[in-house]
Amino acid sequence: MPQRHSILAKLAGRTGRRLVVLGPLLWLAVFFMLPLLETLQVSFSVAQRSIPPYAPLWGFDEGGFFTNFTLDNYGLLARYWQDYIGPAFNSIRLAFFSTLVCLLFAYPMAWWIARSTPKWRVFLLVMVMLPFWTSSLLRIYALIGLLNPNGFINGMLMWLGVIEAPIRMMQTDFSIYMGMVLTYLPLMILPLYAVMVRLDDDVIEAATDLGASGVQIFWTVIFPLTLPGVIAGCLLVFIPAVGEFVIPALLGGPDQLMMGKVLWTEFFRNRDWPVAAAIAMLLLAILTVPIIYARYQDGRVDDKHEKETGAR
Amino acid sequence: MKPTIKYAAIAILASNIAYAEGQLNIYNWSDYIAEDTIANFEAETGISVTYDVYDSNEVLEAKMMAGSSGYDLVVPTGDFLARGREAGVYADIDLARLANIGNQDRQVQGLADAQLEARNAGVVYMWGTTGIAYNVDMVRERLGDNAPTDSWDLILDPANAAKLADCGIAILDAPTDVLPNVVAYQGGAGDTTDPKLFEKAGEVLNAVRPHLRYIHSSQSINDIANGDICAAIMWSGDAFQAAYRAEEANNGHVIDYSIPSEGTNLWFDLMAIPADAKNVDNAYKFIDYMMRADVAANNVNYVWYASGNQAAKASIDPEILEHPGIYPTEESQKKLFVVPVYDARLDRVVNRVWSRFSSGG
Known part of the structure; x- marks a missing residue:
């Protein structure tokens, strides 16, 4: 009875898989869902000067069960939307272009690493990951030392006689993007590498044999096959980049107010945790739409793949 | 490797001895105390001090507002201290427990008290x-x-x-x-x-x-x-x-x-005791120690801020005392x-x- 056997095996496989998934699920519930729900709750609370600095949303007192629910925090954001839409746009633009530049640099680098001999591969991967071993803050300060008007690069260029007066690099878009790309590049390289290293050389060979040009091979064979890595890398870079606070604060000038700073101001300066929470929730909602869309696309590719190969 | 372990063991032993007199957890501004003040205080009292620093009032406030900070002594600026008191973050100071309170600069302490609308909110450490x-x-x-x-x-x-x-x-x-x-x-x-x-x-x-x-x-x-x-x-x-x-x-x-x-x-940074401080006695000892004229002068000579301490002026570096940017002239005081x-x-x-x-x- 081979039929029945395979059903049993399938069932056992499914239970096993569920058990394996349970760990990460628990982790997500405790460290992601609970804080998220807490933030959601704070966003509907009334701010007051106490520990913590907002009134409880619900509870029991002498009068019995009470609730203290307000939509005012979201109302304030709606009323003063001009103050928030600009920084939101700045942050998304910064994240978008940082992701784009990271992708343009990371793609050939990841390809080169994936095509190296296994020995070199390890060395190059370590080189990519090495910066993670020092504090990102230290690296930003090192960058400041390089880019300052009296810093290393200007000093070098002036000593060589290439320029006469220092070039202004700090507090410009250039310094912000330098910081962003330096910090986030490894997050783009690693998922790309993971996909590329598994890429079957035979596929490329077959395309060449069938007379495809280099450009054709790239766009019709290599790029579609590495797309999951591209999507994963873009998400890994884009999401933290939107909330980036430190890099624009240290490397940027006064003209670019980012969402991270707006959140900081609400939290620390206005001491209005509820409004800060409301901004965080809205930002999350805006960001999850493209992510869910990307996941949905990803899922469809997987499903198709499953159907075509008939096994999983 | 071995010497490190030995030193670590000595350090642990030493800290155990110090525990006998208890502990004190201080949270102060970065670069805001003479380099030897904490060590001198530990040597003199046998109290073991954990000394942490912050670089903005906002960071201090957020930590205190979240509750259970674990600190026994903090140094907020006047307006932050006032807001914290409103939220119930800080305890009143019992001035009778401070033997050196007479050393304070009455004018400066008075201005701070007026801002805080309380005479027992905190003791002015430095001002600027x-x-x-x-x-x-x-x-x-x-x-x-x-x-x-x-x-x-x-x-x-x-x-x-x-x-x-x-x-x-x-x-x-x-x-x-x-x-x-x-x-x-x-x-x-x-x-x-x-x-x-x-x-x-x-x-x-x-x-x-x-x-x-x-x-x-x-x-x-x-x-x-x-x-x-x-x-x-x-x-x-x-x-x-x-x-x-x-x-x-x-x-x-x-x-x-x-x-x-x-x-x-004009702003003031005040030594204050959180309402949930565990080592209150040691916090008082530390505040009193910091108000000693020689200790206060030593701190000023290091950080170059004006002191809330009048008695310290005798031992403060004349270059600091006479600088109109640190101790403003009477003329500019009128405009503060x-x-x-x-x-x-x-x-x-x-x-x-x-x-x-x-x-x-």
Whole structure:
């Protein structure tokens, strides 16, 4: 009875898989869902000067069960939307272009690493990951030392006689993007590498044999096959980049107010945790739409793949 | 490896001995105490001190507001202490338990008490002003010998700011230390709580914004010392730290600090005890120790801020005592004001004005 056997095996496989998934699920519930729900709750609370600095949303007192629910925090954001839409746009633009530049640099680098001999591969991967071993803050300060008007690069260029007066690099878009790309590049390289290293050389060979040009091979064979890595890398870079606070604060000038700073101001300066929470929730909602869309696309590719190969 | 283990063991043993007299957890500003003060206190009392530092009132406040910070002694600035007291974060100080309370500068402590509307909120540790730090030569090169270095005009007049833009201007990222001064610059009272005056002050700042290099609270210390910027609205002690660094580096940059003639805000950092402190007795011992004339003088000679301690003046370096930027002259004292504690609504107005200024909106 081979039929029945395979059903049993399938069932056992499914239970096993569920058990394996349970760990990460628990982790997500405790460290992601609970804080998220807490933030959601704070966003509907009334701010007051106490520990913590907002009134409880619900509870029991002498009068019995009470609730203290307000939509005012979201109302304030709606009323003063001009103050928030600009920084939101700045942050998304910064994240978008940082992701784009990271992708343009990371793609050939990841390809080169994936095509190296296994020995070199390890060395190059370590080189990519090495910066993670020092504090990102230290690296930003090192960058400041390089880019300052009296810093290393200007000093070098002036000593060589290439320029006469220092070039202004700090507090410009250039310094912000330098910081962003330096910090986030490894997050783009690693998922790309993971996909590329598994890429079957035979596929490329077959395309060449069938007379495809280099450009054709790239766009019709290599790029579609590495797309999951591209999507994963873009998400890994884009999401933290939107909330980036430190890099624009240290490397940027006064003209670019980012969402991270707006959140900081609400939290620390206005001491209005509820409004800060409301901004965080809205930002999350805006960001999850493209992510869910990307996941949905990803899922469809997987499903198709499953159907075509008939096994999983 | 072995010696390290041995030293670690000694350290653990030593800390166990110190535990006998108990513990004290202090949270203070970075670079805000003489290098040997804590060690001397430990040696004298046998109390084991854990000393942590912060670099902004906001960080301290958020930690205290979240509750159960674990600290026994913190040093907030006056308005932050007042807000914390409103929220029930801080305990009252029992002045009778402080033998050295008589050493305090009565005038300074009185001003702080008035701001806090309480006589037992905290003991003034240091106080200072917000003013203008500038690179003497770079400013003279661009604005001549009569550069208005003793006026907010140097930075807040767009004509001057435009001339200094190429060597770099920075402004503190601290709305409550800048906006009241802009109000004073326009002839208003710096201790105002009128939202309209702050809106107007925002317009003055917006006019010089195109000429600013950045708005940041701590970056300017290094930058002005290195000659990367040439003028900045700064806290007094930070400016002297920059001047000292430039002198140490011997890089040819001379940094000076002035209290603008239109007046500026006076602020106080006070030693205070959190309501949930566990080692209250030791916190009192520490405050009393810090108020001893020799200890207070030693701290001032290191951090270059004015002390809340009158008795210490006898042992303070004359260079500090006679500097009008640290201990203001009687003439400029008349123009100093204390910013009152804003309510939540005014906070929001002030911060909105500030956000629009810093984002150019």
